[in-house]
Amino acid sequence: MLVSSAASAVADIIEVEMLNRNDAGERMVFSQELIRAEVGDTIRFIPTDKSHNAQSVRDALPEGQEAFRGRLNEAVEYVVTEAGLTAVVCLPHQSMGMVALVVVGDDVSNAEQILDARIPGKGGDKIEALVEEARAMVAEPVNEADQTS
Template identity: 40%
Template sequence: MRAKRMRAALLCAAATAVAGVASASAETATIEMLNKKGDERFVYSAPLVRIEPGDTLRIAATDKGHNAVSIDGMLPSGAEPINVPFNKDGEITLTEPGVYGIKCTPHVGLGMVALVVVGDPANLDAAAAAAEKLPPKAKKRMSELFSQL
């Protein structure tokens, strides 16, 4: 009887410890889809986000008429492509380390792109090469973001 109660107490302590670690380390970074930010039109509020594997990326449809999809070649191998539909909030837990490029389908030509770096940017060279194929404004913005890494 006593031993059984003791074991239950230990299991409970272990579960609490695990939950504590998870909530302390996993974070959420938010990118808002905006019509305007300062002088810029059609932008992601945070064009460069750095998080750790297991963290969550939240993409918020603060303004309507935007989406967020993975840019071809700017995705770590084994990672699920990002696809947040128009006018929806999306939450994605990113577990594969590397560089993720996202774009807004109708506004990529206006430079509406963002770079998300999860832990170690293992696919940096491949992602930078893929960014060369973007329209001029998006390409320029990406090269500015890469220069900050």
């Protein structure tokens, strides 16, 4: 599938670190867990700490979006080509909750598909929470300043 680069304005590179511990003290985490992006952006996972990888999950990405699988201790990046939700996991730590959810174009139409992907342990619980967060986020009014009472 070809993607027109003229269609989008400025494509961003979104960097997500793979961490043994974040500032909040959580262990084995991605630095961002709800990653908001647009078609054309590049999402780059960086091995800041050792023993992590980042990869998509079978059947937990939008139709047409190419799957990706980073090697252990190596950076991996992918270009977003489709709107929708993509689940990302670190294979060694997904059951400890090392997962992230990419939300593209405020499109949550494949949410059920993400929830059906059966990510193990705490990772599955976290993905469920992130899907709910994404649904709430896109349901919110764009400009809350207009909601004066």
